[in-house]
Amino acid sequence: MRTARFHGRFEDSEKVCEHPTCHEPGEFRAPGSMGHGFDGPGDFRWFCLEHVREFNAGYDWFEGMSADEILAAQSPAAGWRTESPSFRPTAGVDGMPRWADFDDPLDAISARANGIKSRAQREATMAMDGRFSREEARALETMGLGLETDRRRLRRRYSELVRRYHPDRNGGDRKYEKRLTKVVEAYQLLRKSRAIG
16 A cells, blocks of 8 residues: 555555445545454455544544553653653563663763763773684673683683573573674674683
8 A cells, every 4th residue: 555645645545435424445544443453454444535524523542541651651751750661570580770760861872971981982992902802802792701711611601691591491482682683693703713711
């Protein structure tokens, strides 16, 4: 389907307007009886331009909400504490601060930026040591290891991180899959490093 002159128009929808007395093409979507949720985006009703305008004029997004819920929904920071990857309890696994630990969004952004900056400084310090390349320093940071790493310690840390992030250890949950991939790539690089004795 493609949209055209009116925002949200679906000219190729092949649906008929759902208004009881209208037989025009239903080219505009409106919220249906089942709202968005865990199972998907919900359902839609289809109307012609005239009847979608009529529907929109009578639609109340705040219907069924208390005064406090309406105030919270209208807040400029609405959605700030929603469950997104940065707010989950597992958000800090990469060493970055959890956004949910902050009351002010700007404080959270500042702390996250400082975490990224300090990580980059640690990587640069390791690379300037002369024994490790920049990629190896980045890999050490990913593994959570320092300059005094030997092969035994590297293998032990790798085993620990694989156990922590592998889906089999998390009830089949694949939420740590990207992190696990980074750990495996870092280990593969470091195990070939001449700097690790």
